[in-house]
Structure formats: structure tokens, C-alpha cells
Amino acid sequence: MKFRRDTTTLFLDPASKEQLIYDTSKKVNIILSPSLYWVKKMSLPVTNVREVKKLLPSIFEDSLPVGHYSYTAYKHGEDFMLFAYEDKKILDLLVQHGISSVNTTSIHFAQSEFIEIPSAFCINEKQCMYLKGELLVLAPSEWISEKEKLNLDTVTLSKHTIKLQQFGHIVDNGSLYKIGALLSTLALILIGEIFITSVKKDTITLAQDELFTKYKLQSTMFQNRSSLNKYSKIHNRQTKFRESISYFLALKLKTNQKISLVAYKSNLLSVTISGVNTSSKNAIINQLNAKGIKSTTSLTNDKLKVEVKI
Amino acid sequence: MNQINPLHIGALLVALIAFLLFTLSSMKTEMLEEKTLYETSEKLALKLSSLKDVYADKKKTKRAIERVLSQSSLKTAALDVKREKSSVRISSKSIDTKALNALMGKILNGSYNITELKIKKLSETKASLKMEIKW
Numbered sequence: 520m521k522f523r524r525d526t527t528t529l530f531l532d533p534a535s536k537e538q539l540i541y542d543t544s545k546k547v548n549i550i551l552s553p554s555l556y557w558v559k560k561m562s563l564p565v566t567n568v569r570e571v572k573k574l575l576p577s578i579f580e581d582s583l584p585v586g587h588y589s590y591t592a593y594k595h596g597e598d599f600m601l602f603a604y605e606d607k608k609i610l611d612l613l614v615q616h617g618i619s620s621v622n623t624t625s626i627h628f629a630q631s632e633f634i635e636i637p638s639a640f641c642i643n644e645k646q647c648m649y650l651k652g653e654l655l656v657l658a659p660s661e662w663i664s665e666k667e668k669l670n671l672d673t674v675t676l677s678k679h680t681i682k683l684q685q686f687g688h689i690v691d692n693g694s695l696y697k698i699g700a701l702l703s704t705l706a707l708i709l710i711g712e713i714f715i716t717s718v719k720k721d722t723i724t725l726a727q728d729e730l731f732t733k734y735k736l737q738s739t740m741f742q743n744r745s746s747l748n749k750y751s752k753i754h755n756r757q758t759k760f761r762e763s764i765s766y767f768l769a770l771k772l773k774t775n776q777k778i779s780l781v782a783y784k785s786n787l788l789s790v791t792i793s794g795v796n797t798s799s800k801n802a803i804i805n806q807l808n809a810k811g812i813k814s815t816t817s818l819t820n821d822k823l824k825v826e827v828k829i
Numbered sequence: 830m831n832q833i834n835p836l837h838i839g840a841l842l843v844a845l846i847a848f849l850l851f852t853l854s855s856m857k858t859e860m861l862e863e864k865t866l867y868e869t870s871e872k873l874a875l876k877l878s879s880l881k882d883v884y885a886d887k888k889k890t891k892r893a894i895e896r897v898l899s900q901s902s903l904k905t906a907a908l909d910v911k912r913e914k915s916s917v918r919i920s921s922k923s924i925d926t927k928a929l930n931a932l933m934g935k936i937l938n939g940s941y942n943i944t945e946l947k948i949k950k951l952s953e954t955k956a957s958l959k960m961e962i963k964w
Contacts, residue, residue: 685834695835702842709849713856720860727867734874747873750880753942761937783946 526624528671531555531612535643539616546624548676549613550632553648553657556604557583558630560654563599568592571599579603593631593679595653602628606683620685630655631679640669756786760829763788766810767825770803779822788827795823883940890964891917893939902931908958916944916963923955936960 527541532552541547557579565571575590578601588603613620629648633640639649639658647663648655660666730736736743760783767778767790776799780791792803800818807814807825814827882889894917897903898910906928911918919932929948936943945961 699835699838699842702839702846706842706845706849709846709853713849713853716853716856716860720856720863723860723863723867727863727870730867730870730874734878736870736874736877740870740873743870743873743877747877747880750877750884753884754880757940757942760943764937777950779950781946781948783943 528674528676529616529618530629530642530669530671531609531616532642532646533608533612534646537643539618541618543622546622547618548624549618549626550671550674550676551604551609551626551628552642553629553655554646555609555612556602556628556630558628558654559601560595560598560652561601562597568594568599571601575601575603589681589684591681600630602630602681604628604681606685610683610685620683625676625680626683627676627680631677632674639663639666641666642669756829760788763812763827763829766807766812770806772803773799783829786829788829790825790827792823792825794821796821884942885964887915887964890941890962894941894962897932897935897939900931900935903928906932908932916961919958919960919962921958923951924958926954926956929956929958932958936962 526546526548528548528550529539529541530550530552531539533554534552559578559582561578563571563574565574571592572590575592576588579588579590583603586605587607589606590601590603592599592601594600609626610620613623633648633650633655634653636650639647641647641660641663642657645660646657647660647666648657649663650656731738737746764781767781770778770792772778772792773794775794777793778790779793780789782789795803795818797818800816800823803823803825804814804816812827814825816826817824884890891912898908898919906924907921908924909918909920911920924932933948941962942964943960944963945959947957947959949957951957
């Protein structure tokens with residue numbers, strides 16, 4: 520259930536010396552004094568307000584003192600009512616009167632709220648406002664003979680409100696939107712990149728699982744490394760064993776020298792060559808050394824036993 | 830009138846971007862680790878698979894040995910073949926050197942895990958043989 524608090528309407532005028540008194544538990548509607556905005560009534564060759572708003576800075580360009588202005592407009596009969604105002608000036612005045620922006624429900628121009636007033640209303644000690652044609656203007660109190668005190672109780676607020684740009688004087692909206700858009704785009708790109716990376720990661724994980732299935736690997740890499748180590752050792756030994764055998768078979772032996780025994784067990788290759796004497800022993804060993812085979816030899820009678828660790 | 834400070838939105842966006850960058854960086858690191866692991870696993874798998882194919886495929890090794898033993902040059906050789914669960918033992922007290930050459934030529938040029946071998950020359954044409962091949 521949503522509770523709606525009552526609202527109080529206040530008239531904000533920079534020239535008034537009276538402090539605005541209101542019930543702080545209530546929300547406030549603010550009506551801006553004509554001295555807080557600039558107004559023009561114009562007939563423009565455009566149909567909607569949005570198009571008019573684009574033209575406002577150039578329409579007011581030559582008539583405003585230096586400052587940071589916001590603009591708004593609304594349609595009034597066949598014409599448009601055009602406004603320029605300084606957000607910071609209004610905000611400062613609100614703060615000066617102890618009105619927080621949180622408590623402010625709406626902000627209106629006096630122009631849009633007093634479109635039909637029978638006589639002039641005094642808004643402060645020195646000024647009154649009255650309708651000149653359809654524009655609400657200020658005049659010194661002395662000039663006005665028939666005047667009344669401003670009574671806000673009878674005012675029915677229109678739908679023409681403005682929203683003050685609290686930080687408009689620091690960064691203009693355009694830049695703010697650009698920076699916001701840039702940061703948002705960057706965030707979106709990063710989110711996209713995270714998504715792509717996540718998909719890639721999942722694909723790799725899936726491929727890893729498929730790899731295990733395809734090559735019938737064991738469940739842990741430790742087991743697989745152990746198996747690889749085991750079979751690599753076998754392969755290396757078998758390769759070295761065959762190489763060593765081929766070197767022995769390729770030995771240049773004398774006609775009386777013969778290989779009489781080839782034995783391989785427990786990774787030890789033993790080759791016995793008969794008909795070898797001390798002098799020819801060195802020739803055989805030299806041949807083996809030239810092939811890079813590290814061996815141990817023993818010569819018993821005329822038999823040379825060469826042992827190679829595989 | 831309640832407006833959010835654009836600096837707060839900016840700070841929120843910057844914080845969000847910082848968080849996203851951190852997340853992305855962590856994910857990229859994880860992905861690279863996964864990729865490295867995959868590449869390592871693939872290399873290991875290929876090596877292991879090819880080595881197992883040669884040295885651990887019991888059926889394939891058995892079939893290949895049977896083919897070698899059934900060749901015509903070995904039919905006359907009195908080879909004693911003992912087939913065990915994880916090995917085969919081939920021996921002969923006296924084998925013709927030609928048959929021995931044919932047998933050893935096939936065995937040594939094939940990819941067999943020879944764990945034991947003993948060839949002893951008996952005469953110019955005869956030798957004894959003892960060999961064990963495992964899988």
C-alpha cells in the first residue's frame with residue numbers, strides 16, 4: 520500500500536526577504552518567481568515541443584546574460600511559451616530556504632500557474648507581478664495601484680513542470696551521456712568478452728574430456744604420466760638394444776674372429792667374440808667407442824666378452 | 830527532483846568495469862591454464878597411445894608373432910614356443926642359421942619388447958636360441 524503525503528505550495532522569489540515557512544513533514548511544490556527565469560512567447564514553424572527545444576539555445580542566445588542555462592517549452596494555443604533558467608541559481612535559493620531537493624515534488628514557472636489573474640500580486644516588499652498580454656511580468660509596487668497579496672491556496676498547479684539539473688553546471692548533459700554511454704559500451708564489451716572467454720574455456724574443458732575418452736586415458740594425469748614413463752623406458756631400451764645389436768653385427772672382424780654368443784637379460788647385453796688377442800681387442804673396442812657405445816670388456820683365453828648396459 | 834549524482838553513476842560504472850576487467854583477467858588466465866593443460870594432455874595422449882599400440886596391445890603383438898612363426902622358412906625349424914599370459918618364450922636347442930636370421934630379422938625389425946635373448950653359436954650352420962617377448 521502506497522501512502523501519499525500532502526503537499527505544500529511555495530513561491531520562490533530571490534528578492535523576498537521573508538524566510539519560507541513550511542511543514543517539513545510535507546512535500547513541497549515550488550512556483551518560481553518571474554525573476555528566476557526568462558520567458559518568450561513565440562509562434563514557430565514547427566509542430567511539436569521536441570523540435571522547439573532544439574531551437575531554444577539559439578532563440579535565447581542574444582538575450583541572456585552569461586550563465587549556464589537550461590531550456591524548456593510548452594505549447595500555448597497556437598504559440599509556444601519558451602523558458603530559460605539557471606538550475607544552480609534556483610537550487611542555491613532552495614538550499615538557502617532549507618528546502619531539500621528530496622522533499623520537492625515539482626517545480627513550476629509562475630508564468631504557467633498564473634495565466635488568469637484579475638489584478639497584480641505583490642510577491643515581495645518591492646515588486647508585484649501582473650499579466651501583460653499573456654506574459655507575467657514584474658513591476659515595482661509603487662507603479663501598481665490595485666494590488667493583492669499573493670495567495671497560493673487558490674492556485675491549482677498545472678502539468679508544466681521542470682526538473683532541475685543538479686550537476687548541469689559541472690558537466691553538461693551531453694558530455695555526461697557520452698561518458699555514460701562510453702563506459703556502458705565498455706562494460707558491455709567486457710561482458711561480451713567474458714562470455715566468449717567462458718564459452719572458449721568450456722569448449723577446452725569438453726575437448727579435454729573427449730581426449731580422455733578418445734585415447735582411453737586413465738582418470739588422472741598422474742597415472743597417465745606414469746604409464747607414459749613406463750612405455751617410454753621400454754621404447755628407449757628396445758631402440759638402444761637394437762642399435763647396439765646392429766653395431767655388433769657391423770663390426771669389422773678378422774677372418775678367425777666370430778661372434779659366438781649374444782645374450783641379453785636384465786638390461787645387460789653381453790656379446791662374446793672368439794679368436795681375439797690383446798692387440799686385436801683394442802681394434803674392436805675402438806670400433807665400438809667410435810659408435811658411442813660405452814662397454815666393459817674382459818678377455819679370457821681368446822674370448823672377448825663385451826658388456827653393454829642398455 | 831530526486832536525482833542521482835552523476836559522479837556516483839560514473840563511479841559505479843568505473844567500479845563495474847574494474848570488476849569486469851578483473852573477472853575477465855581471471856577467466857583468461859584460467860582459460861590459458863586449461864589450454865596449456867589440454868595441449869600437454871594431447872601430446873601425452875598421442876605419445877602414450879602410440880607406445881601402447883606398439884608395446885601393450887596384447888592381441889596385436891600375439892598375432893604379429895604368430896605370423897612371423899608361421900613363415901615358411903621357420904616351419905622346418907624345431908622351435909619351442911611357450912605362450913604365457915603376458916609373454917611368449919621362443920627357444921630352440923639347435924636352429925639353422927638361415928632360419929635364425931629370418932626369425933631375428935623379423936623380430937628385431939618389428940616393435941617387440943624383447944626382455945631376454947640368448948643366441949649361442951654351435952657350429953658354422955647351427956645355433957641355439959632362447960628369447961622372451963613381453964607385452
